[in-house]
Amino acid sequence: MTPRVGVITFPGSLDDKDAARAIQLAGGISVALWHAEADLHGVEAVVLPGGFSYGDYLRCGAIAKFSPVMEKLVDAANGGLPILGICNGFQVLTESHLLPGALTRNDHLHFICRDQKLRIENNNSVWTSDFEIGQEILIPLKNGEGGYVADEKTLDELEGEGRVIARYLEINPNGSRRDIAGITNAHGNVVGIMPHPEHAVEKLTGPSIDGLGFFTSLLKSLVNEGKVTA
């Protein structure tokens, strides 16, 4: 059976179709999940896509946290369901306390869209197992509030436990502490990343196809765990 991966659409989600395309290109089946429905429809993993949920007029992701679907998602995350939050999805994950820290306004105060080089730091998570540690990848970054911050103790813990999954290379585009571009929870099933792997899955439209690795990682992990067959 082909793995079914849910993509949650909140009002104001923008990259939901892109996430669905990436899942399909990696060999999965994407399932549209609606914010107002407290039902994950039995999917084997979930992507929280980029965008501006509820307009992000309050802190980014702060309202999305209260969606009916998020109640289910928090329980499922604690039960080990693989979850990837991209950009606004990352913000929703920190607001929901599934990941530590917060995303703040870019230090230069401008929205920025650029092709960003990253270094993969951890390939133990279900979303990064297809990469090599130290592998350099190029994927689009586009955010206005992408500066990752946490207190020193939390940052030390993340580093100590190897939970930084990717770091910005060459330039730090938003003032993120310790150049952190993405992190995982202790269990390795919940990952948040600020740049957009789903925009780097086709040669025609992306700066590379490096982003596909996040989605193939997931599908292989699901197969290896015996949740689905290859």
Next chain:
Amino acid sequence: MSIDKVSDAIAAPETSQPYAELGLKKDEYESIREILGRRPTSSELAMYSVMWSEHCSYKSSKVHLRQFGDKVPKNDSMLVGIGENAGVVDIGQGWAVTFKVESHNHPSYVEPYQGAATGIGGIVRDIISMGARPVAVMDPLRFGNPENSDTRRVLTGIVSGIGGYGNCLGLPNIGGEVVFDPSYQGNPLVNALCIGTMKHKDIHLAKATGLGNAVILYGARTGGDGIGGVSVLASETFDADGPAKRPSVQVGDPFMEKLLIECTLEVLHAGLVEGIQDLGGAGISCATSELASNGEGGMHVWLDRVLLRDSTLTPEEILMSESQERMCAVVEPSKINAFMDVCKKWDVEAVVIGEVNNSGRLTVEWHGEQIVDVPPRSVAHDGPVYERPFARPDWMDIRNAAGPENLVRPSSAAEVKQTWLTMTGTPNLASKIWVTSQFDRYVMGNTILAQPEDSGMIRVDEETGLGVAVSTDCNARFVALDPYKGAQLAFAESYRNVAVTGAAPLAITNCLNFGSPEDPAVMWQFERAVTGLADACLEMGTPVTGGNVSFYNQTGDVAIHPTPVVGVLGVIENVERRTPMAWRNNGDLIYLLGTTSDELAGSEWAHAIHAHLGGHPPVLDLAAEKTLAEILVAGSVGNLFSAAHDVSEGGIAQTIAEMSMQSGIGIRLEVPAGLDAFTFLWSESATRAVVVVPQNQNDEFLTLCASKSFPVTKFGEVDLSSKSIELAAVFGDSISLDIAELRTISEETLPRLFG
């Protein structure tokens, strides 16, 4: 607060009314009285004042714009023409594209952030009201002197506004222009273009048909913003001493617009809508009168049902408000519940405000009192039409006589190199990354090309690879030197930019930005430019699908350079064969297609180095332009090019610099025999492109050019081992330019000025 009812207008016919303050002329007010056979009520006066504004009624431009309809080339692709919210063209495989460019100039000067933001919002609603899904936006922008401190206020606000709104809306921003010229100091131009795609069967039109059908207003609530935006703001010249017009600028909410897009497409696709209209300029006045006028001819509106942000608004204000993110739909009674369910799903408020009838009148009531009773056509379509006087101003002779012949030119290799470095960093030629990196170009995952490529390209069909390319262009200095030829040159540049990427030009939209139509010299520029464009469209076979006129872009007596921005749309059957601008392969040959003559009038070199504007613009041969485009498209189809780039502002020097910076790989070049290095590098002769041809395609390429009898000159090749531009035969010497140094110069200008 007393309400001015229809019965009051009859009972007290001599009440004096503030028509002038609302932007109406005395004779216009008199004709309203004549149409109604009485004085208008204050609500009727409000409606006429906004709908008869220059911005809504095209009263000064109509007589000239007719040419776009009269000189229509034979083109089977037109599905919906001028007059609807946006034109629609067939691009094959059952797909249709709608695209349009509009101005939001005046609001963007008064309040740059919101002015620019709501400019995008407005054009996007035009596109969705045709039944299309918006898939990309572009922004042709023009600003004053970059060193002037007010330019910083205007530019940074406008760029933030476009980003703040467009990024949140989820539409990729794939191109546009950023141009500086002192003539725009008090009148920046903010034009916004949107492209939408749909299947043929999904095309919708704005008309209120079906007796008894409900008129539903949905989207954001109506507030006190943007009152008189089209009349007292957009249709008047700025005056140094006048009151601030900030209350006439609308305030945007991109999140609501995103919901409105999804909600509107869902009700349209579910077949719940008979007619649809967006609310933009002139708000409810426009939507109700246009829907009624296009339909059965009658409509009744209960204005007190409109949901308000501010309960103290008067009926006149509600009729004139240009609050954003609102739409109006005509729905059969049996489908109202289903319509409301979709609105509820998207958290969009909706309310039935009216009903279609066969009264032939647009009637509006307010808490049971009749406040409007007018023939809808008289409001929406039969406004005043002016035959404004126009005359070629005497100063054109002086301007045309003062050509660039005597300007000091570089005459040694060292001077050429220095000029090249200087030109690379001028605000007009410098990299626009500082601006475009603030816009999301990736969202939706179908962006094939975006700035700084020649045109923006979007994949329409993921299965077949069908795509469209769009470019917007206008060198307003050429238009200032000769409005007829200048407009054609703008068209030609845009046409070429589309063809360079491999797409076949199909149709155009335009945004005609001019000074005051009350000035005969401006009106002459307008008439000449429109005629030039219409003639070019006829000759090239590309119809005008729609567009927008923006007059009164002047401060006091000083008008902007006439700026008819032309947007050309092209089709490419498979985006995989698009031609990018950066070379990649060692040994590929570099060719110039076209002929270079000594044509420096209106050039970027004359402007940037000598602050000079005079002479006659470059010669344009439209037939040659068409042949060039055919070669560019055939070369793309035949896989003959590894890269290609248009030659325009800044000449071949700039073309080569841009290709090098995008590529990072070096080249060896030689100035062709018969031309001096300066003319070769900086002349802005039209109808030229640089193409890069792999050696194994060389014969086929030359055969193609020969078969079209088109001039072609080889002048270099790609050198993978180098990271510089090596140019020989420069006044008997050679020069070398380091690409990394060029990039630094190019990329530091805008951050230095505005960062």
